[in-house]
Amino acid sequence: MLKQFFIICSGADTDLLNQCSKGEQNKYAGIGATVFFTALMAFIASSYALFTVFDNLFTAIVFGLIWGLLIFNLDRYIVSTIKKTGNIIDEFIQATPRIILAIIIAVVIAKPLELKIFEKEINQVLLEQKNQLTLNNKNQIAEQFTPSIEALNNDIESLRQQINAKETEVNQLYNTYIAEAEGTAGTKLVGKGPVYKEKREKHDALLAELQALKIENKSKINDAETQIAQLKADYDTQVLDSQPIINNFDGLMARVNALGTLPWLPSFFIFLLFLAIETSPIFAKLLSPKGSYDLKLEDQETAIKTVVTQNKNQRKLQLNTDNAINDRIYTDIEQEEALYNYKRNKARELMQLHVDAFFKNQKNAL
Incomplete structure (x- = not known):
């Protein structure tokens, strides 16, 4: 049950993955677990950060849950959209925007937890600042x-x-x-x-x-x-x-500024830790060899792409054929004398009806 849940978190096609080996399933379960725990850390970090803003536990938990779900959805999307092509350079270029997004997410997640980890030191800095503000x-x-x-x-x-x-x-x-x-x-x-x-x-x-x-x-x-x-x-x-x-x-901004006055090295290592956590699913996907799941997914997508391309070409040929047939049909009809006489008689009758109607309207007006 837990393994299946983590596979869902990885964004993989469960039906297709069930046809693969246990090792392939464990690989995606590990990727999904990383995605899940990254979202969990985002929930904790954002809840604490929002609690320092609103001073309300319920509000902080609600908005923290929303933020955690957003991070979970982004990570799941990032991992699931990286396709194995067999060319590491192409795959890295494909993953570059996602890596940049992962770095941004890591910064957002790490900063509130840094505030909590260094809370005592930050409180000391804030106390000194408050004393100076009081004197000023x-x-x-x-x-x-x-x-x-x-x-x-x-x-x-x-x-x-x-x-x-x-x-x-x-x-x-x-x-x-x-x-x-x-x-x-x-x-x-x-x-x-x-x-x-x-x-x-x-x-x-x-x-x-x-x-x-x-x-x-x-x-x-x-x-x-x-x-x-x-x-x-x-x-x-x-x-x-x-x-x-x-x-x-x-408040939050005061604590962030106070954190900036502390030595940068501990904060930097914490940021590196969360950066490693956030980017680990992406690099795990990039560094892993092309497995049976990737081959099956590629085969499925290629088959669908082939069918769609064939249908598109077939509709284009059918349209061209219909246009050519219609051109020949109307060209032949254009030369028929009977059709010309029939349409001329109908036009004469229509003009007569218009004249009769006009005469009737003018008579009624008098």
Whole structure:
């Protein structure tokens, strides 16, 4: 049962192959087994690749099955259409387009399995790329908020410098009127004289200005700090909102690109393995000697071709004969006087009927 199934997979004529030896049947069973397991590998590879795209197991299996059946049909067609002619060069030229197609199929099958085999290494590469993307994302978002935050910090610093400058001026006036009272500076008269009172009033006025400035600037500083806090909150929100996009950076194209950053030699050997699997039925067919099945198939096709050619030539000769006979018949009839008189009488009757009908129509119209 299994042998018969693999023979069907090879695309061979089962009725014709049953008339051949066991060795010939085993050869085509081996070719069919290669075709079947190549399609099975294609199903597994495409299912995994599609699962990385859709993240849905059922969808991946359905489309993977369709792809596996497509590869099975292509391989079966490729193997079954290679005809043994006995000339290896002619057979190779005949199989060249099929070998190119087999190489393309091998690439398509091998790549998803490479992604699965090197999954851990690919995940490490993707993790490094995600971390770099996260840093780049934070820097790009920060560029939107940093100028505003720095401007607000500069305003706060300017407001504080105004307060400090006013405090320094008030302290200087305080020291001045104290020194005037002690007699160590100014008029150098001990006591609270007119000069002392003047300097004290000036100090008190400036101190009142300092208190008002502190209240005003503190309100402005609080507003600026509130705006800075809001900007920082907006920055954190944008970072959190964009992070899931970076976390999902592990699709099929990202994995293929990550695989490209790994050493090429292991991937190349895996590709060679699948190339050997995919092309093995073709080369097995090319390298195998012309067997009894090929001879029987050639005999059957040649017989059909001969019959078709004979039928075609026979129809062509029959057509030429019929044309020659018809030409002779109508040439002879052309010279008969009786046929001429008969046709002339019928034409006269037909013209009379036309005249009568025209007269009747004209009469009815009046």
